[in-house]
Amino acid sequence: MATAAPTLSSQEVNNARFNAEAAEWDNNKKHVESVQKCLEALLRYVPELADERGKNFDVLEIGCGTGLLSLLLAPRVHSLVGVDTAEGMIDAFNKKVAALPSPDKANLAAVNVLVQDADDIHVQGAAAALATRRGESGKDHPYRFDLIVSHLTLHHVPEMAPLIVTLFQCLKPGGRIALTDYEDFGPEAVPFHPKSKREGVQRHGIKKEEVETIILGAGFNEVRVERAFVLRKEVEAENGKPEREMDFPFLICLGRRS
Template sequence: MERKNFDIVASTWDEEPRRVKLAADIGAAIKDTVPLSADWDGMDYGCGTGLLTLDLAPALHSMVGLDSSQGMVDRLTAKCSATGIQNTRAIRCDLEQGEPPVGPFHLVTSAMTLHHILEIVPLLTSLRGLLHPGGWVALADLETEDGSFHDNPTGVFHHGFSREELEGFLAQAGFTSIAVRKATTMRKGERVYSVLLAVAVNP
């Protein structure tokens, strides 16, 4: 299966206003849904350039951005250096390839990453293994769409997800207290796409 090369788009990723807005909207939905604490250590899976990572970092004790793209990790590291952010760091790591993760965490987040993951339940099981007992996941991704969202389908394995699918995946991975809500919408051209937020707890 061919994966998308995110290294080649890392340097210009933040220049798309809708991506910046989407991350802020998802961050707001997470803050509205999850009881964040200044004592918590968090991890943002598939962090990209850290748009969501840095949005949530001020509310937490620490934040780790995890991504398989070195280019994206370098961008987040540069942002932290440029702005003097002390509680956030970026790590290149590919959980799908079984690379050793860091942790444990009180919160694991992800924004618009799941549709690039071939096998969802094994990944969610890995994420649950990174959480403290009672820790939360908050995962945002497209609601089921017709395949028109991506101009280039390389590395896109799912055209979004239904609420029922996300609930089922999380249950299979062993999570409890599962809830799925609409986080925001994203406009591309004439089309408007719905983005869901799924939250759950590691029992």
């Protein structure tokens, strides 16, 4: 009798997909364009990042991938720790960072972990290593962050509510989240991913009211979930509709831990 192949968890499906895509990730112009638009939105919604005040920010990035956003943010902030569940993405991140001149990589680190606890030893270790590298090891423990960002990752997370609670706990008092992902604006949002990439997708974009409720429920103040930018991209032919270009709105999800 044939033995059934073991069923992969959605996390394993995602990790396999992103491990396979990591080496070519940055060569996709739409990946680069969406991150550029994300950065522009962050500079508008978190204005400290646009001036010297950002230099005081310790940033945590969830789903940092190859570091497309991390490397743009790093020169604007004090430190940035990226986390990602796909080892291949972290390897690509580390290769890029290793090639930077020493002063440019002093405040950047990434770890391959699923963060479920603010005191996660990998995150704490990365933050401590950055502090030591910068001669700041006397800083308070455990490490907490001023800003948490995440781009195009929430739609892969099986349960958003526990993650948002963990993010709340990862923040310093006064710290903020600024999370971006494409919006679920109805069935038309489904073609954002071609059929071949839909298996590890937990939701076809994020819903404004649902995320707002989750962020409020986690204890955040100053909660806002707004359309921040639009990404135009080609989608494949499906359900009798031809290959075409579509506009996908992106939401920015904001909240502050008071």
